[in-house]
Amino acid sequence: MAEASAAAGKMKDLSISEVKKNKKDGAPKAAKKPQQQKKKIEGAALIGIDVAKEDNLADWYTQVITKGQMISYYDVAGCYILEPGSYAIWENIKAWFDAKIKTLKVRNAYFPIFISSDNLEREKEHLEGFAAEVAWVTKGGKSDLEKPVAVRPTSETAMYPHFARKIQSHRDLPLKLNQWNNVVRWEFKHPMPFIRSREFLWQEGHTAHLTQEQATEEVLQILDWYADVYQELLAVPVVKGTKTVNEKFPGADFTTTIEGFIPATGRGIQAATSHALGQHFSKMFNITVEDPTAKEAGKSEHVHVWQNSWGLTTRSIGVMILTHGDNRGLVIPPRVAEIQVVIIPAGVTAKTTPEAKEDLYNKVDKIKSDLESVGVRVETDLREGYSPGFKFNDWEMKGIPLRIEFGPKDAEKGQVTTSRRDIDDKTAARGETKIDDLKTAIPELLEQIQKDMLAKATKAYDEHRVQLTNWDDFVPTLNGKNVILVPHCEGDKCEDEVKAKSARTALGDGVTEDKQAPAMGAKSLCIPFDQPEGIKEGETKCINPDCKNFAKKWVLFGRSY
Incomplete structure (x- = not known):
């Protein structure tokens, strides 16, 4: 304790030099505006935070996570060291969630980090969703590998050949496995510790069921527990819903999600997802069982199993920090704090x-x-x-x-x-x-x-979640650091048009009220489970003025991480 605190006394000079050193190594870049003066925090100690959250979020975040001893930078771009303070939060989340899934008889296992190219490429649609992010091992020592090996971006294609071998009868169902592991997703432009990194920790559950009803029941139960992780443990509110076709997980029948909100930027953030994979992967990997109901009827018929996958990551810690942190540093909820x-x-x-x-x-x-x-x-x-x-x-x-x-x-x-x-x-x-x-x-x-x-x-989330029906109000409301609940046709091309129309580049200069607000357009965050009244079938217009279709649901749109 004494050595750590003595080192903290020198943290100001150290962190400034580290930020400069690590800009090329994945540290958030502060806005380069010489004329913009940082607000000095009143009463800030030498080791304290010396820039206001509302003035420069990137610089504030860097200081909070380093001086608060959540993160240390590493010499591989986009990779970070989780300090004991942040890892303890992850351990508390893990203990709580692990106990919950075990009530469903989910068992923990571990699969290798490497995936053969043959397995990964068997599922084209799935691979396309991750192709730009896959890291490949091409050499072993000084020798080129005969076939490159992927470092897992997710484990469907690693685990499902095992499922096909393991499941030989309907009596082997349900098969429910979970991993607490790391994954690597390599390609991105703007790394941000916890929020977007090349390697991160998560749990990934993969299950197989005899019926669609059993699988759907589990998907929704897991999503409820994800919401509880954020709301009951991290004190972070979320909205539960379903992803649109554009945003669903590659290869899934449908994706359920919890969506958070960062008030400092007015941006939404995907907090966790639970996917109903249907029979897509079981058909690809030939995971079948003899239908017990057909056998009772004197027939012999094989059916493909129904599968789910679901995941929660260390992004949750970053969302917690961005939600609660203030100009004195971190604010950690008691239920997950290493020291209360x-x-x-x-x-x-x-x-x-x-x-x-x-x-x-x-x-x-x-x-x-x-x-x-x-x-x-x-x-x-x-x-x-x-x-x-x-x-x-x-x-x-x-x-x-x-x-x-x-x-x-x-x-x-x-x-x-x-x-x-x-x-x-x-x-x-x-x-x-x-x-x-x-x-x-x-x-x-x-x-x-x-x-x-x-x-x-x-x-804060309730005040910045605005319901509207007029397109003329869409962009001004978005620029007011809000996410927006609007009537939408659920069309994928229409969704792309909304995103393009609301981007700053499509609107000209001077349309963003907050200089730190992002320039990207609004994407769909989710179709909330909790649907307000007001949409009349065949009557209510889609929010997109160029769309000729009628609205089907209220859809939550926003700029997002």
């Missing part, structure tokens, strides 16, 4: 006797033990040579949900002083709790922080 509470002794001065100091520290240890006994993840900061103010800023930057301050005056009163990280007003964030009540009061306070963080983020 930090205790900082106060009132220790040069005049404090060794005996008084030892007594105070013993009481701090007792507070720590009491909280640990009720399951609170707690740390004490006993570093010498650092003022309480420095420690406050240090832990605030790391996003620790709750700080407890305890000094001689607090000891006399039999209480501690608390400070919530999720409240911007430092005075409003403070409170007092009796030491005798800590075992119940602190867990309750952490739950209140979790609830309030979700409520705040939900309010």
Whole structure:
């Protein structure tokens, strides 16, 4: 702890040089506008964040994830080191979700990272969806490989030959396997740690069922749990829905999705997906069983199984950071935080006797033990040579949900002083709790922080999800950092037209209200499950003024990551 904090004292100079060094290695690039002055954050410590989130999101994000010790840069472009603080969040997500899927009798397994070119290329439509992102191994040592081997971008083609061997009878169904692994997707223009990287961690579930009904039931259950990961663990609101034909997973019958929102940019973001693959892959890989109902009727008939795949990635951590982070750094929800509470002794001065100091520290240890006994993840900061103010800023930057301050005056009163990280007003964030009540009061306070963080983020999403029917309002509303719910015909060509019409290049200069808003057009994010009233079949016009078809559903459009 002491070495890490001493290093943090030099973080400002280090991070600036690292950002310059790593621009070519995948670090987010700040806007090059010499005339634009960064807003200096009031009260920022030497190690703190020195640019406002609202002024330069790319620079802010780089500082937050590096100074908050979430990420370290690596010497391979687009690849990053997950520090313990961020990996602990992933472990908490993993533990929660893994327990859920095991109630469905999903079993964890592991398949090799390498996929033969023969298997990958067997499924043309699937490969086309990933072709630009596939990394290929062409040499082994100094020798050229006879056939190149792909590094998995996803594992359908790696796993389904195994499924074909494993499934010999309807009694072998359902087959439900999941991997916690890494994947590589190589080609992209703008890497962003957590959000878009060449290698990332995820889980990928792959299941096979006898009937379409069984498969569909699982797809929707998994999507509900993905929504819970974001809303119940990360305090991030999402919209559940189905992808349009343009946006569905290559080779799927349909794709269900949860869509998040980043208020700082007004952009939507795909948070997780659950795919109903139908019989597409089972026909490609010849995964069949004898139909038990046909056998009972005295017939012999083989049927292809119905398959699903579903995945959740470490992108979730980036969405959490972008949603909750502020100008003091990270703000981490208590349920996933590696450290939920930090205790900082106060009132220790040069005049404090060794005996008084030892007594105070013993009481701090007792507070720590009491909280640990009720399951609170707690740390004490006993570093010498650092003022309480420095420690406050240090832990605030790391996003620790709750700080407890305890000094001689607090000891006399039999209480501690608390400070919530999720409240911007430092005075409003403070409170007092009796030491005798800590075992119940602190867990309750952490739950209140979790609830309030979700409520705040939900309010922001609700305010920026706008329903409209007039095309003339579409682009101005989009430029106001909103996503838009509109009537749409669900036509793929029409969808492309909407995207082209709403791009900045199609509209000329001066149409974007926020200089940091992206220039791309609006794409479909999802067809929400929760459909408002108002669309009349054969009467309601599609939002695209050039489209001659009538609207079928309300579709959520927005600029996106």
